Amino acid sequence: MQNEIAILREHLADHELRVTSQREMILETFLKMEHVTAEQLYHALAKHKPHIGLATIYRTLNLLCECGLAQQRNFGTQTHYDNISRKGHHDHMICTKCGTIIEFENCDIEELQEEVARQHDFHITTHKLELYGQCSTCHG
Amino acid sequence: MQNEIAILREHLADHELRVTSQREMILETFLKMEHVTAEQLYHALAKHKPHIGLATIYRTLNLLCECGLAQQRNFGTQTHYDNISRKGHHDHMICTKCGTIIEFENCDIEELQEEVARQHDFHITTHKLELYGQCSTCHG
DNA sequence: CTTTCTGCAAAAGCTTTGCATTACA
DNA sequence: TGTAATGCAAAGCTTTTGCAGAAAG
Numbered sequence: 001m002q003n004e005i006a007i008l009r010e011h012l013a014d015h016e017l018r019v020t021s022q023r024e025m026i027l028e029t030f031l032k033m034e035h036v037t038a039e040q041l042y043h044a045l046a047k048h049k050p051h052i053g054l055a056t057i058y059r060t061l062n063l064l065c066e067c068g069l070a071q072q073r074n075f076g077t078q079t080h081y082d083n084i085s086r087k088g089h090h091d092h093m094i095c096t097k098c099g100t101i102i103e104f105e106n107c108d109i110e111e112l113q114e115e116v117a118r119q120h121d122f123h124i125t126t127h128k129l130e131l132y133g134q135c136s137t138c139h140g
Numbered sequence: 141m142q143n144e145i146a147i148l149r150e151h152l153a154d155h156e157l158r159v160t161s162q163r164e165m166i167l168e169t170f171l172k173m174e175h176v177t178a179e180q181l182y183h184a185l186a187k188h189k190p191h192i193g194l195a196t197i198y199r200t201l202n203l204l205c206e207c208g209l210a211q212q213r214n215f216g217t218q219t220h221y222d223n224i225s226r227k228g229h230h231d232h233m234i235c236t237k238c239g240t241i242i243e244f245e246n247c248d249i250e251e252l253q254e255e256v257a258r259q260h261d262f263h264i265t266t267h268k269l270e271l272y273g274q275c276s277t278c279h280g
Numbered sequence: 281c282t283t284t285c286t287g288c289a290a291a292a293g294c295t296t297t298g299c300a301t302t303a304c305a
Numbered sequence: 306t307g308t309a310a311t312g313c314a315a316a317g318c319t320t321t322t323g324c325a326g327a328a329a330g
Contacts, residue, residue, distance in 0.1 A: 130269075
């Protein structure tokens with residue numbers, strides 16, 4: 001966690017932006033949760049003093065994406081934000097019945113992605129893989 | 141194309157919905173385009189008589205998703221709709237510099253996805269894979 | 281002290297919905 | 306001739322933006 005805060009601070013310094021208690025508090029809470037929405041963060045921080053507005057949450061989440069700590073995902077109607085620094089890249093299975101989200105990682109798939117990219121002379125910087133279907137409790 | 145119209149008609153019949161000139165016209169235009177937005181379809185059909193409203197486009201695109209002819213994708217801010225019946229499933233590389241979208245298909249990746257799903261006792265019904273980066277003309 | 285940040289409220293986009301009219305079956 | 310579909314406009318949601326006051330450097 002100290003590491004992530006350092007990354008954020010460095011990014012802020014590089015862009016002549018300021019370290020604020022809100023930004024650090026949002027990052028701290030973000031790191032404790034998984035594929036979170038802005039709304040969820042807002043509620044998680046509701047008791048915080050001083051009060052943190054939704055606009056600040058969005059602004060800070062965009063900052064986190066810029067410095068490589070977070071990545072946006074569009075599962076349903078709302079945008080989810082994923083921590084990609086600590087756990088490394090991972091992908092998702094989404095149960096379309098109960099909404100459960102299972103995270104997984106697979107190096108072989110990533111390897112094949114690189115191969116496909118090479119065939120098209122394309123340089124991958126990031127990717128998103130989502131499997132939709134039914135989880136074990138939902139397909140009887 | 142006759143095939144897709146048949147699929148739509150069957151879906152409509154099964155659900156006691158009606159065949160209309162708008163629905164068939166929207167499907168016909170949809171099949172001619174790639175990863176299209178509702179807005180783009182609306183403009184493509186602007187000259188059509190009678191005039192087709194944006195709400196009808198959205199309603200019909202949702203129908204096409206329900207009967208397996210289309211799939212939603214969230215590339216940027218707008219939702220794109222993909223034809224998944226004729227070409228089978230395919231995935232995308234998106235150039236973050238120029239916005240070019242390259243389509244590809246890779247059976248080996250799909251094979252590995254099934255394997256990962258089996259490990260988690262998960263049944264895949266559909267998936268989305270997007271590779272972000274720079275295309276050949278953008279990475280010098 | 282200057283410039284950035286914040287919270288609030290208003291605005292902006294995309295998509296959905298309500299309703300009167302039109303059109304399918 | 307009854308029910309569903311359409312077009313329009315209004316509403317709904319999520320996200321962004323403008324602005325005056327607060328805070329960082």
